[in-house]
Amino acid sequence: MAKFEFIEGKITEKDILEFEDSLLNNCGATCNFKGSVRADKHDTKYVSAIEFAAHEEIARKTAIEILEQAEIKFELMQSHILHSLGKINTTEICFYVSVASGHRKESFEALPWIVNEFKEKVPVFGKEIMEDGTYVWKSNKK
Amino acid sequence: MDIRIRYFGKLTDITRCNEELFDTQINAKLRTVIDDLFSKHPELKVATYTIFVNNKKSDLNNTTLNQDDEIVLMPPFSGG
Numbered sequence A: 001m002a003k004f005e006f007i008e009g010k011i012t013e014k015d016i017l018e019f020e021d022s023l024l025n026n027c028g029a030t031c032n033f034k035g036s037v038r039a040d041k042h043d044t045k046y047v048s049a050i051e052f053a054a055h056e057e058i059a060r061k062t063a064i065e066i067l068e069q070a071e072i073k074f075e076l077m078q079s080h081i082l083h084s085l086g087k088i089n090t091t092e093i094c095f096y097v098s099v100a101s102g103h104r105k106e107s108f109e110a111l112p113w114i115v116n117e118f119k120e121k122v123p124v125f126g127k128e129i130m131e132d133g134t135y136v137w138k139s140n141k142k
Numbered sequence B: 001m002d003i004r005i006r007y008f009g010k011l012t013d014i015t016r017c018n019e020e021l022f023d024t025q026i027n028a029k030l031r032t033v034i035d036d037l038f039s040k041h042p043e044l045k046v047a048t049y050t051i052f053v054n055n056k057k058s059d060l061n062n063t064t065l066n067q068d069d070e071i072v073l074m075p076p077f078s079g080g
Helices: A013-019 A056-073 A104-121 B013-015 B030-040 B041-047
Strands: A002-008 A029-035 A045-056 A074-090 A091-101 A122-130 A133-139 B001-009 B021-023 B048-053 B071-073
Touching: A002 A013, A002 A056, A002 B071, A013 A091, A029 A104, A056 A074, A056 A104, A056 B048, A074 A104, A074 B030, B001 B013, B013 B041, B021 B030, B030 B041, B030 B048
Parallel strands: A002 A074, B001 B071
Antiparallel strands: A029 A091, A045 A074, A045 A122, A074 A091, A122 A133, B001 B021, B048 B071
16 A cells, blocks of 8 residues: 655654554565765755755655555555655654565565655755755755 | 746745746736746746646646646755
8 A cells, every 4th residue: 555644844763653554464575765864065064954845735646656656566565655844954864665565576676766756756845954054955866 | 817836946046935926818828927937037047947737747838827727836856
């Protein structure tokens, strides 16, 4: 089953536990990815947080479409994404993806595909806030 | 008629707002509205963005606008 949610603020282990269903009887493999805010350097300044915004309606629809596609393409039994909105500090989790399948191969292959599709196609925008309060707009590497 | 236009990400630095109402003629072409927007926000001319009308990617030359339509301009995505 495909599930997507936005979380206001950082993603906590509690959010992840509440979000995840108990595994189906026939799932033999699960993989998950946790993306956190990195203290990138821009010129002489370091990123201290990222503030995320999204076109929520299009984002929800597109994320679910990606997950549903992945479930067919990789024969997944479950696929979930959480993404943060608002200000997330460095080291905190802002992006969580998990998949479950009968065997490991499908989950291993599906996870990076979903992460990359999400980054390319889902309208979320990050503003990198520096230690001194200035900012630059985040751009994703291909 | 008034059309609502929304901006995201770095485009909000150019327009200095997240959204605005834009007065245009009934059944105006999307291209006409975008050209008029360039007059108001010249820096948009060199910006990179995708245009959505009523939540669907829309073609500049083949889209006609109606009352209460919503245009959204979005720069390259940077989530995850």
